[in-house]
Amino acid sequence: MNPMRFAVPKKGRLEEPSTRLLQQAGFQYERGERTLAVPVRGRNVELLLVRADDICELVTDGVADLGITGFDLVAESGANIEVLAELGFGQCRLTAAVPNASDIAAIEDLAGMRVATSHPRVTGEFFAEKDISIQTVPLRGSIEVAPKLDVADAIVDLVSSGSTMMLNGLRPVADVLSSQAVLVRDRAAEQMDEVDAAVTLIASVVAARRRKYILMNAPQSAVGEIRDLIPGFDAPSVVPLADPTMVAIHSVVDVDAVWDVIPQLQAAGASGILVLPIEQLLL
Numbered sequence: 001m002n003p004m005r006f007a008v009p010k011k012g013r014l015e016e017p018s019t020r021l022l023q024q025a026g027f028q029y030e031r032g033e034r035t036l037a038v039p040v041r042g043r044n045v046e047l048l049l050v051r052a053d054d055i056c057e058l059v060t061d062g063v064a065d066l067g068i069t070g071f072d073l074v075a076e077s078g079a080n081i082e083v084l085a086e087l088g089f090g091q092c093r094l095t096a097a098v099p100n101a102s103d104i105a106a107i108e109d110l111a112g113m114r115v116a117t118s119h120p121r122v123t124g125e126f127f128a129e130k131d132i133s134i135q136t137v138p139l140r141g142s143i144e145v146a147p148k149l150d151v152a153d154a155i156v157d158l159v160s161s162g163s164t165m166m167l168n169g170l171r172p173v174a175d176v177l178s179s180q181a182v183l184v185r186d187r188a189a190e191q192m193d194e195v196d197a198a199v200t201l202i203a204s205v206v207a208a209r210r211r212k213y214i215l216m217n218a219p220q221s222a223v224g225e226i227r228d229l230i231p232g233f234d235a236p237s238v239v240p241l242a243d244p245t246m247v248a249i250h251s252v253v254d255v256d257a258v259w260d261v262i263p264q265l266q267a268a269g270a271s272g273i274l275v276l277p278i279e280q281l282l283l
């Protein structure tokens with residue numbers, strides 16, 4: 001049987017976090033310097049190490065059965081691609097920006113202007129939806145210099161912190177699209193067991209990263225209050241200790257809640273609190 005082919009980014013911003021995700025999900029492989037296709041140990045799966053921009057095409061052409069790429073690239077491809085999961089890294093925004101000195105204050109002021117972008121399809125659709133007529137100037141790379149070179153009056157480019165835009169004397173006017181890395185396949189592709197297994201494993205890692213495992217000791221009398229603070233999935237585990245007035249409590253909390261919940265647990269009487277990472281989580 002042909003192996004399931006899984007296209008993942010080599011080079012670029014998405015490479016390192018994609019590799020870490022695959023390793024955490026249990027994909028074992030050795031990557032050579034120049035190899036394009038790498039077998040996954042013990043599975044009928046082959047990784048195709050390719051550029052993030054090529055992944056949508058490989059998936060729609062049927063060369064790859066599954067892929068990891070940026071949502072912005074999926075939107076820009078306009079292809080019949082299904083987003084199976086958001087992966088929680090590669091977060092960025094496609095943002096419209098103008099030179100600091102420009103009179104443009106709102107998106108409507110861009111009517112009739114030249115807008116340089118690496119995402120002409122998404123940009124075109126965004127302005128068309130708002131009934132604002134612009135001229136897109138498709139560019140690849142270094143889009144932020146286009147206004148200085150008088151190639152464009154404004155740009156639509158990817159930003160994460162916004163510092164590159166600021167350094168280039170540009171000011172944001174509006175967000176066009178939010179993006180992060182996503183797991184994708186062709187919507188028309190046939191069902192494949194290895195694809196389903198890979199999606200489940202990867203989703204379990206993404207779900208695990210959003211939570212922490214939390215353990216503590218507490219007086220038996222504090223169990224009710226602590227249960228309300230950290231309800232977990234069904235209820236926390238409460239384990240007896242050798243001291244009959246005390247128990248150990250185990251639960252799972254959202255990563256974002258950890259900071260706030262720890263002082264509340266301490267105030268409720270918890271001690272010896274441990275916060276541990278979770279490798280994989282299947283709900």
Ligand code: AMP
Nearest residue numbers: 011012013052070090091092158159160
């Ligand atoms: P690459 O060109 O291979 O580095 O990959 C670019 C992809 O990384 C983009 O399509 C986005 O999905 C993602 N990305 C995340 N943050 C940024 C950023 N600040 N600038 C550009 N791309 C970003």
